[in-house]
Amino acid sequence: MNYQPLIDAATVAMQHTYSPYSNFPVGAALLLKDGTIIMGTNVENVSFGATNCAERSAIFAAISQGYTKADFVALAVTGKTADPIAPCCICRQVLVEFFEPTSPIILHTTTTNEAKEVTVADLAPYSFKNME
Ligand code: THU
Numbered sequence: 001m002n003y004q005p006l007i008d009a010a011t012v013a014m015q016h017t018y019s020p021y022s023n024f025p026v027g028a029a030l031l032l033k034d035g036t037i038i039m040g041t042n043v044e045n046v047s048f049g050a051t052n053c054a055e056r057s058a059i060f061a062a063i064s065q066g067y068t069k070a071d072f073v074a075l076a077v078t079g080k081t082a083d084p085i086a087p088c089c090i091c092r093q094v095l096v097e098f099f100e101p102t103s104p105i106i107l108h109t110t111t112t113n114e115a116k117e118v119t120v121a122d123l124a125p126y127s128f129k130n131m132e
């Protein structure tokens with residue numbers, strides 16, 4: 001699959017960042033089964049723990065708009081990093097909640113334009129999945 005449109009959307013989303021504390025813009029884009037792409041960016045807060053990462057912003061926006069996890073196909077994330085950006089571990093836990101273990105996650109950096117395709121299971125191989 002050609003994930004370039006998803007990477008492009010993540011790069012646009014990155015420009016919407018609210019990151020006055022870290023000055024580290026991050027963009028994410030979530031591909032849905034109907035072809036819709038939902039963008040997300042990092043939204044920071046003076047109380048740092050209230051910050052929302054780009055990946056979670058995209059996922060929460062999709063759920064808020066009425067989509068369900070059955071609609072989720074893939075997610076791209078980008079940032080100005082030396083290597084393709086790696087999602088934080090809170091976001092990995094949220095990815096586990098809403099995607100299949102085999103779902104593609106595209107890691108990208110705007111610095112070199114390098115992209116790397118991994119799966120949710122690659123990012124979170126031994127994750128907390130249920131309370132049974
Ligand atoms: N951030 C993301 O949005 N996604 C990640 O995967 C890593 C970190 C944001 C959170 C914060 O606004 C800034 O990057 C610095 O940690």
